[in-house]
Amino acid sequence: MSASYARVLRIPHARRAFTTALLGRLSYGVVPLSVLLAVTRASGSYAVAGAVMALFGATVVVLAPARAALIDRYGPPRALVPMLAAYILLLALLTVAVWRPGAPPVLLGALTTLAGACVPPLGPTMRTVWGRLTEGDKALLQRAYSLDGVAEELLFVSGPLLVGVLVGVAAPVVGIVVGAALMVAGTAGFVRSPAVRAVPPAGSSASSARGDRGGRRVLGRVRRPVVAAAAVGLALGVLDLLVVVFAEAHRHGGASVAWVLAALSAGSAAGGMLNGAVDWRVPAPTRLALLTLGLGLALLGAGLAPGIGTLALVMAGAGFFVSPAVTTAYLIADDAVAPEARTRAGAWVNTAVNAGSTGGTAAAGALAGQLPVAVCFAVTGGVVAVTAVATMTKGARGRGALRGGAAVV
Incomplete structure (x- = not known):
């Protein structure tokens, strides 16, 4: 590791926020593939599995700016914790639904759609934290973003590999449970980090109202x-x-x-x-x-x-x-x-x-x-x-x- 990247990780509280965010973001590479495999097994239909995953992906992507707006307005801890609770609850219900074959496709579609709408946006939030930690140093922020981006790409490669190991010894539904556990552990540690707690909410002041418009x-x-x-x-x-x-x-x-x-x-x-x-x-x-x-x-x-x-x-x-x-x-x-x-x-x-x-x-x-x-x-x-x-x-x-x-x- 070059001195520049070492300097990024030496920023006070950066290492704790970064590692916990990465732990939670590993779930992004585990949950979708696990859900796809579990739904395919429970429904016996590739068409149903494809439709369910399309709905999941659509709400994850389309509603990402809305979830990010909540982070900006209320601050990471107040916004991420309710999102996490809703996301884990929906994954738990989906786990129960696909535990045995025969689940109604409408139910599977509804649960995955709602789960996608509640995914905690740890990536965008971590980049906001990087912006505050680097305190206007553009060169340092560039290094932080580069490190973050490379680490995230490696997570999206390692996540499916982890699912491959899991399905070799257990049912695909176990991958959903593991992905949920990763998200809980990562988000819980992330919101308790001093760097994350220092991010101020926009609040509901008059200046904030102008900002919302x-x-x-x-x-x-x-x-x-x-x-x-x-x-x-x-x-x-x-x-x-x-x-x-x-x-x-x-x-x-x-x-x-x-x-x-x-x-x-x-x-x-x-x-x-x-x-x-x-x-x-x-x-x-x-x-x-x-x-x-x-x-x-x-x-x-x-x-x-x-x-x-x-x-x-x-x-x-x-x-x-x-x-x-x-x-x-x-x-x-x-x-x-x-x-x-x-x-x-x-x-x-x-x-x-x-x-x-x-x-x-x-x-x-x-x-x-x-x-x-x-x-x-x-x-x-x-x-x-x-x-x-x-x-x-x-x-x-x-x-x-x-x-x-x-x-x-």
């Missing part, structure tokens, strides 16, 4: 990083399916797909760590556009790879831009709003990545059946590249407003 414009202030983040999410969603199609076209098995996607994650982790260690002179908006453009150009040539090994190398190169782009989007969003709106700003970027990924998977499914895989890669890369150019153009026109205008809560 201005909060409707938060998305407008962070539109550029949100658009770029959506493009990155789109690329990730498309790649999950196109790599499978590429492997089948070249007569490779599922193991090769796992290696290619692992190369993508490894490249992203390496890029994220390097991005955080460098003191960039290039302004963040320009950097975001260039990183997104780099991702698009990498995807343009991915379909021309002659074999699965070459594709893995290309995916590692493409991944090199992913984590830095998302981290930079968070930095721009954080800088565009007042401290009382940081959680909402970060949640919009997070929502954009998730929504883009969902849309990308759907688009890839439609394109893969109609076009050669090389063309699908090229179309995806073109869309990402065009988005990068558009954000760069908007950034040049709006730079004065971003730097000189008053922040909107």
Whole structure:
């Protein structure tokens, strides 16, 4: 670990808040897959399981800014504890419902939809805490966000692996219980951290009321990083399916797909760590556009790879831009709003990545059946590249407003 990242972890109370948040966030990689497997087993239908998970994902993504607004308004402890209680109760009811086969699909859909609406937003809240802990030091905040992003990506890889171990020795419903326990332990430790308790609520004062009205414009202030983040999410969603199609076209098995996607994650982790260690002179908006453009150009040539090994190398190169782009989007969003709106700003970027990924998977499914895989890669890369150019153009026109205008809560 470089001295810069060691400095991040030496900030008073940072290590406790970060580790407990990561413990709870590990649940994000455990619960969805466990629910999918448990619902499939209980209903005996892939269609029911797919519909249930679509509802779960929709409420997680769509309502993320609303949950973040509660964090901003009431403070992390007062908002996270009720969310946690509701989320765990709903997971417990879902566990009972899928314990034996024959549960009504409507009941399963209702429970998962409500559970998705109550997921505690530990990621956006931790980024708000990082903003306060770094006390305006932009270079230190960049390192903190990079460290946070790489750690989160590793959690989303290790979560499904943990589920794989669990289902090898127990029923899938046990994974739901383990995921719930991780969320309880992580959130309980997180809200008791001095760094988290020091985050003030916006409250209900007159200035806060004005901030709430201005909060409707938060998305407008962070539109550029949100658009770029959506493009990155789109690329990730498309790649999950196109790599499978590429492997089948070249007569490779599922193991090769796992290696290619692992190369993508490894490249992203390496890029994220390097991005955080460098003191960039290039302004963040320009950097975001260039990183997104780099991702698009990498995807343009991915379909021309002659074999699965070459594709893995290309995916590692493409991944090199992913984590830095998302981290930079968070930095721009954080800088565009007042401290009382940081959680909402970060949640919009997070929502954009998730929504883009969902849309990308759907688009890839439609394109893969109609076009050669090389063309699908090229179309995806073109869309990402065009988005990068558009954000760069908007950034040049709006730079004065971003730097000189008053922040909107």
